[in-house]
Amino acid sequence: MLMTGRERLAGEIQALAEKYGKQHSALIPIVQEIKQKYRQVDSFAMQIIADQLGIHPVEVYSVVSFYAFLGSQAQGKYIIRLCRTISCDMQGKDRVMRQLENDLGIKFGETTKDGKFSLEWANCMGMCDQGPALLVNEKLHTRVTPEKVHEILEECRRSFGVHATEQKEVHLV
Amino acid sequence: MNTLPTFNSMTPEAGLKKALTLSRPDIIEEVRSSGLKGRGGAGFPTGMKWNFAAAAKGEEKFIICNADEGEPGTFKDRLILQEHADLVFEGMTIAGKAVGAKEGILFLRGEYTYLKPQLEAVLAKRREQKLLGKGILGSDLEFDIRIFMGAGAYICGEETALIEALEGFRGEPRNRPPFPVNTGFLGRPSVVNNVETLASAACILQKGSAWWTSKGTEKSTGIKIFSISGDCQRPGVYEFPMGITIAQLLKEVGGEGAKAVQVGGASGQCIPASQFSRAIAFEDIPTGGSIIVFGQHRDMLDVLHNFMDFFVDESCGQCTPCRRGNVKLLEGIELLKEGKCSMAYLKELCSLGETMQIASKCGLGQSSPSAFLSVVQNFREEIMGRTSKTLSHV
Numbered sequence: 001m002l003m004t005g006r007e008r009l010a011g012e013i014q015a016l017a018e019k020y021g022k023q024h025s026a027l028i029p030i031v032q033e034i035k036q037k038y039r040q041v042d043s044f045a046m047q048i049i050a051d052q053l054g055i056h057p058v059e060v061y062s063v064v065s066f067y068a069f070l071g072s073q074a075q076g077k078y079i080i081r082l083c084r085t086i087s088c089d090m091q092g093k094d095r096v097m098r099q100l101e102n103d104l105g106i107k108f109g110e111t112t113k114d115g116k117f118s119l120e121w122a123n124c125m126g127m128c129d130q131g132p133a134l135l136v137n138e139k140l141h142t143r144v145t146p147e148k149v150h151e152i153l154e155e156c157r158r159s160f161g162v163h164a165t166e167q168k169e170v171h172l173v
Numbered sequence: 174m175n176t177l178p179t180f181n182s183m184t185p186e187a188g189l190k191k192a193l194t195l196s197r198p199d200i201i202e203e204v205r206s207s208g209l210k211g212r213g214g215a216g217f218p219t220g221m222k223w224n225f226a227a228a229a230k231g232e233e234k235f236i237i238c239n240a241d242e243g244e245p246g247t248f249k250d251r252l253i254l255q256e257h258a259d260l261v262f263e264g265m266t267i268a269g270k271a272v273g274a275k276e277g278i279l280f281l282r283g284e285y286t287y288l289k290p291q292l293e294a295v296l297a298k299r300r301e302q303k304l305l306g307k308g309i310l311g312s313d314l315e316f317d318i319r320i321f322m323g324a325g326a327y328i329c330g331e332e333t334a335l336i337e338a339l340e341g342f343r344g345e346p347r348n349r350p351p352f353p354v355n356t357g358f359l360g361r362p363s364v365v366n367n368v369e370t371l372a373s374a375a376c377i378l379q380k381g382s383a384w385w386t387s388k389g390t391e392k393s394t395g396i397k398i399f400s401i402s403g404d405c406q407r408p409g410v411y412e413f414p415m416g417i418t419i420a421q422l423l424k425e426v427g428g429e430g431a432k433a434v435q436v437g438g439a440s441g442q443c444i445p446a447s448q449f450s451r452a453i454a455f456e457d458i459p460t461g462g463s464i465i466v467f468g469q470h471r472d473m474l475d476v477l478h479n480f481m482d483f484f485v486d487e488s489c490g491q492c493t494p495c496r497r498g499n500v501k502l503l504e505g506i507e508l509l510k511e512g513k514c515s516m517a518y519l520k521e522l523c524s525l526g527e528t529m530q531i532a533s534k535c536g537l538g539q540s541s542p543s544a545f546l547s548v549v550q551n552f553r554e555e556i557m558g559r560t561s562k563t564l565s566h567v
């Protein structure tokens with residue numbers, strides 16, 4: 001199983017390298033696609049990317065670790081990024097943060113044990129006139145209130161099937 | 174509340190059609206004589222930039238549109254891309270003809286990934302309509318545009334860091350010179366322009382430079398798009414002529430009675446109410462268009478704290494004044510909040526800020542102390558000698 005998974009990943013990376021051209025400037029687009037699909041870019045993936053582009057894996061790591069949207073560690077299926085910059089801050093992002101942490105039982109920078117949700121901070125998302133704003137993967141939510149947090153999470157959970165939505169989300173911390 | 178009357182009033186592709194009838198130097202001359210200055214913050218004259226790139230030696234050249242829009246409080250480029258993507262692409266195509274570039278790249282920030290499908294559709298339609306590709310509108314002009322997605326780094330808005338990212342490296346700014354107009358993407362001459370700059374250039378080609386210079390001030394010509402947020406009744410994207418005073422602007426957005434206004438985002442200046450008669454223009458208070466209004470109840474140290482957190486997080490870490498300096502300023506703000514900062518130490522922090530302005534490698538570290546310095550200068554009364562009582566007013 002493990003081998004075939006790795007072979008498949010290697011094959012995908014090879015196909016991406018063909019698509020973007022085997023040159024250094026293809027690095028970020030390739031990493032973005034792998035990250036988007038697997039929610040992680042592990043050392044095996046970085047090695048294959050390096051081989052394909054003819055560079056050292058450390059160079060891949062240096063890029064992966066630099067950008068907020070990349071990063072080598074595993075993240076959840078839904079990555080929630082809450083804007084923490086001044087205008088969203090003044091519009092009440094702290095309360096949205098509290099509610100997200102309460103409802104998911106994790107802190108910012110963490111991923112739920114079931115691998116479904118990650119909480120991340122974002123710097124200014126360009127929605128300053130409609131804050132607090134957050135992104136769920138690529139989807140934008142504006143004027144988020146603590147009550148709306150539940151709705152947003154339920155919308156995500158629906159993609160996991162009926163049973164998931166029925167789960168009680170009681171986390172006593 | 175969003176208004177872009179000038180962009181709304183343009184005839185589609187009229188600027189491009191005009192450019193196709195002009196020689197390359199004539200296009201550049203039109204932009205140069207309009208006095209258009211870069212809308213991304215630095216305010217470099219656009220005609221001059223195009224001229225440098227046109228004069229640079231090289232078979233291959235690039236037009237790069239900077240849509241990394243990450244300055245806190247800025248969101249006008251998002252609206253321009255949502256409502257006037259065609260005008261931006263038209264501007265890029267005109268720039269392509271002017272400097273002799275065949276390829277354009279839109280560098281779109283990762284946070285705006287949701288705009289990508291719509292922008293790809295606009296590009297596809299333009300190819301269909303022969304507005305992109307080979308033989309544009311029956312001429313011999315060749316130009317196409319692709320989209321590159323950023324990966325979440327404010328520093329990639331800096332033009333050389335942006336180019337590093339395009340080339341697949343960490344977004345660490347380069348030394349300038351050489352400037353991108355000579356040594357840009359893949360070492361080729363490249364024009365990097367802000368979204369609004371390119372859209373404005375398309376308008377100028379259509380309406381003529383005299384129309385542009387009839388608006389704004391002598392040194393800051395034309396209209397400017399502002400992103401206005403914070404403590405006001407009608408936040409949003411607004412168009413005003415250059416030279417508008419802060420007081421006038423506050424009246425338009427319902428922000429009268431403000432305590433201070435941050436002009437130019439986190440890297441800009443904090444202007445107290447006593448200076449609201451000052452003008453927003455390159456000759457007075459320059460800005461990329463970010464205006465954040467602070468009401469009377471705001472604690473200026475909270476505001477500063479938020480800005481310094483931002484810079485500590487976004488510094489690329491390449492040079493010491495910025496990497497360490499921002500952390501020191503942040504610690505200083507924490508001391509001030511606790512009421513534990515001596516005047517001597519505050520003076521030392523200010524001199525550190527001034528050192529950062531001189532010694533940092535790029536605009537991030539050169540401008541990150543501005544807010545700190547302007548708050549210390551203008552709100553000393555509020556920030557010194559805090560006790561738990563003074564803190565509780567927020």
Ligand SMILES: Cc1cc2nc3c(=O)[nH]c(=O)nc-3n(C[C@H](O)[C@H](O)[C@H](O)COP(=O)(O)O)c2cc1C
Pocket residue numbers: 210211212213214215216217219239240241242243244327328329330331332333365366367368370371535536537
């Ligand atoms: C830290 C930093 C961030 C920047 N971010 C942006 C940005 O998001 N968008 C932008 O157009 N210019 C940004 N700039 C300015 C660019 O370096 C460059 O001057 C600009 O894109 C040139 O375009 P213009 O002449 O049309 O303004 C930034 C500069 C610095 C130092």
Ligand code: SF4
Pocket residue numbers: 328345346487488489490491492493495496533534535536537538539
């Ligand atoms: S000033 Fe800051 S962001 Fe710019 S190069 Fe130096 S460390 Fe990097």
